[in-house]
Amino acid sequence: VLLVRRPVGIPQPQDFALDTVAVPPPGDGEILVRNIYLSVDPAQRGWAADVSNYSDPVALNGPMRALAVGQVIESNAEGVDSGTYIYGWLGWQDYTVITPSAILTRIEAPTVPLSAYAGPLGINGMTAWLALSTIGRPAPGETVLVSTAAGAVGSIVGQLARRTGCTPIGLTGDDAKAARCVERFGYDRAINYKAGDVGAAIARAAPDGIHVFFDNVGGEILDVVLRQMQTGGRIVQCGTASVASWSPPPTGPRVEREVLTRRLNWGGFVIFDHAARFSETAHALAEMIRNGELTYEEEIEIGIEGAPGALARLYAGENQGKKLIFIG
């Protein structure tokens, strides 16, 4: 799946094209991987954009950058055996030739279903765990508000916050998702932000204010929540999914007075800064899944032909659970 046009805002199907080429043999120090589960992540929008970001833009007419789970089928790299499953930078393609530096996690012997390594044990689960613990720092008894609460990250944040003894409150875009937040993901209550005045609904759900806001959306929801933060509250900025375009940057009510008078601590989180902790975090999350302490949902499409439209569908909020593409 090639990126053939620089997306304006949310990547659309026409920004991509399918192309077929021969599988190249792996060179010295390289490995050939057969991809199995392609990951669809909100962050791919930023990777495909032209504007400076935390990573270089994906090259035009090159394969779309993506995480995936695959299996090594031929290895010329020391220490990587043929047959090993891996999670890493495999791209939206059927086969990939990489060096070992593209591997995020080696899956020596899968102890949970393979697809989980691209979801709750992949960047989604690791983001939930590491962003909550390093920036959110929730204490027992605190109120933790989470946007995109039924999503691949938010569904795990709710469960982790609950486990810490907090009161997690979810924000999500429809009533069915709100119900799943409460029934499955540990949320004390969940708010459909499309069903009326979200500020009033948050104030009813958390009359004493919010201690930790785990925000994946930015925009107007952030504007409202900033003004309901507790003194000394923490905001984890993990995504800005609700803002359709950043060039030029849209305007909003100024925030510095809220930061000052509420003594907020507002931090940006990008999972790839924390590679040193991936392995221990994935291990801890796998343990929780095996023990039945952590549940997750996934929505698996079949066939790489679905990839070009997958981000537009993801941003439309149509998916239920972590979005993956199974190719084989």
Place this chain on the structure above:
Amino acid sequence: VLLVRRPVGIPQPQDFALDTVAVPPPGDGEILVRNIYLSVDPAQRGWAADVSNYSDPVALNGPMRALAVGQVIESNAEGVDSGTYIYGWLGWQDYTVITPSAILTRIEAPTVPLSAYAGPLGINGMTAWLALSTIGRPAPGETVLVSTAAGAVGSIVGQLARRTGCTPIGLTGDDAKAARCVERFGYDRAINYKAGDVGAAIARAAPDGIHVFFDNVGGEILDVVLRQMQTGGRIVQCGTASVASWSPPPTGPRVEREVLTRRLNWGGFVIFDHAARFSETAHALAEMIRNGELTYEEEIEIGIEGAPGALARLYAGENQGKKLIFIG
């Protein structure tokens, strides 16, 4: 000096009135203080405003809340001797009856000029020290940008950052202040933000970006600096002096993408949260003044009649150094 009208934006002389009443005798547990140096602080604008803030609004037709240095002239409170100098919540008035809870610092035996206890050893110096060390956390070699760099707080931040081995860069509103920043306050260079494109000037002064922004102004300067922060940079929000009115909140370019992609850590600082550290901090700063390691400037007006117009003059940036009113 009574607050007789709720200020809209910056407090103006007409918002205050002078009134003369008999000095009341101190009751049981109270002390009578003769005020000497009244402090003029940007934060008084917030205290006088109607909107919720980190402290209750000053009552209309009551004395204006203010810090000051004074001398106890009659004490009915245990442990407070007549003759002691104190720094605390004495208000803009000639005499004050308080309980000991209004005292921030007891000045047992002044070792530096008495006025310094309302400036570099008062909330200004303590803010510089504690906000820089708890939120800014500058490491040697880092670039520290400071707004209102020649002011009562900024002039100390520059010297503390220099002492840590950082490169402090000052933003200030005229060339004379910029020169003083470099000559007296430890700044490597200083920018007159009124003298052209401030963003370009900052980029020239700090081509690799800003590690710590110690911000007292907010507004357009903050908008510009946010987009020149280093990855992992810290913003200390200590004031919002450049924003004339917060009701309704003015708009500006949205910030959440900068917080996210630059992994910023943005914290609000209010000095009164840190009362437990006042005494040790004032002691350390006094030591630095005595050793010639810390310099400060003050601009002392004479006579309480100047108080009603003092905040308007402060916000106009006319003062040179910490603004005090000497009454006695």
